[in-house]
Amino acid sequence: MWKFTVRRILIMIPQIILLSVLIFIMAKMMPGDALSGLIDPNIDPETIAEQREKLGLNDPWHIQYANWVKDLFQGDLGMSFRYKMPVTELIGQRLANTVWLSLLTLVLIYAISIPLGLISGRYNDTWLDRVITGYTYIGFATPLFIFALVMLWFFGFTLGWFPTGGSVQPGVESGTFEYVMNRIYHMLLPALSMALITTVSTVQYLRNEIIDTKQKDFILTARAKGASESRIYNRHILRNSLLPIAAFFGYEITGLIGGTVFVESIFSYPGMGQLFLESIVQRDYSVATSLTLLFGIATILGALLSDIILSLVDPRIRIK
Template identity: 30%
Template sequence: MTHRIASRLVQSALVLLVMSFVVYALMGLMPGDPVDLMVAADPNLSAADAARLKALYGLDRPWTERYLAWLGQAVRGELGWSRLYAKPVAAALAPALVNTLILMGTAMAVALMVAIPLGIAASRRPGSAFDHVVNLLAFASVSLPTFWLGLMLMVVFAVTLGWLPAGGMEEVGAIEGMWGGLGDRLRHMVLPVTTLAVAGMGQYVRHARAAMLGEARQDYVRTALAKGCSPGRVVWRHQLRNAAAPVVTIIALDLGSLFSGALIAETVFAWPGMGRLIYEAVMGNDFNLALTGLLLATAMTLMGSMLADLAYGWLDPRTVKQ
């Protein structure tokens, strides 16, 4: 197992290196640079001023040299300066990362708590009316556009009924009172969390149902039932553990989205998370911030894949090479 983990760490490091090169190259091919934006915003800057600024920031050098210089600084933990936020990249990323973790983590937890029991219940009565309803809801969850679902929830519960706020993280100046502090944050989380949970639970339902149906046909299930085990015990103590691998794979791959953020949902509900941050950094030619944010999302996806491997080893020791 130790050798396997070490091998995956080396592979992840190589993938991050290749991704950093590709992303930096693509951003280097974008028209314009930060100095060009500064010149366009300030008519007092002359062409000579622009040339001096480009020389100062190294923008007059080939992008390959700039990439190697950035890579050397990143290895030492120096991620650079965010031009858009006028602060170090780490300081600009930290609040957005926390906000995305809160939003996406809560949405994933809600989706799993609803989807897994629904998938298991549907698998125990295949072909029944309940199974057809669950399948219909799962297909609707996968098919509904996130932006449309978010807007519909906003229209109903924020605009028409006025029960919940339409967006943001907190009311301006809301410090005290019944909805102050944590209560105010929770109210603002209801609509975006519901949108993301409903949009994401369909795939969990489908995978859980299919995996449980596949395991129900195995010999060990029939043997356990023949020995007198109750159907509920067979499902929860035997069948579920073997059927968890496909669901674990989906959850692990979704870890990357926890850090890159749900751009559409964050935009619809004005939630200041990683998705909006990366989008604004790319559109504003903030190379350091965009590159670090994208690589962070890649690193979390790779970590999720590694955690899935470890979970496989725990769920089924036969998957671990001796």
């Protein structure tokens, strides 16, 4: 197990290096650079050229990349020209909101998908199965940003059941029980919007696993020995069907990364996803590159986590 984990981590290192190189090159291809927006365009062009030379923006790209990586290891992600503050501090302000939104979404995903998958798999080819399967087909066909807009319009603006923006109501004292509940209240609608769409793949996978497990020889043997249906499902079918679901936990995390980018912008939720889209629109060079790198590293770590869990569930896939 340790050998497998160490080898996966060693494989991950060149992936992160390649990711950083690609992000840096694509960022250099964007209009403007890290100095854009920080200076008055009416300043003398010679002064601007001197400033670019001082910041190393005229150096070859590989030298700029080496300096960028050195700053990353020192915790320096540059300055945001829009917010006029260090990118590290700016991301730190938004990170907690995105983490809590993702955690609530994960809880809702498994709270919805596991019961629906169990019912659909156990009672396959019944009207209940057809209703649940129909829901998953609609979920597969519906873009997340369209569904989130509908949820915002119906439950936020039409019914007024949920707030339509922000992460907490102004004036609520931080650290109190009211503050915690208010934050959950603001997160609930965007989290539910992501969960209802993201959960459909888990429902289908769990349904198929249960149907496949029901036909295995050890299940037929248990029935032949007179074991009750409840015992067969609880002790054999569910245990074997739920294990692969746990292995995809890391991939659920990576799937949420793309979801938060759209959902946070739609619900005006001040997280890293909203900040990412704003940085692209505003051409905030330092923020865009830093967030792209963080999202990429999170995706790689999610895949690593899934591989480790899957190796625990099924030791046959471990690298010898």
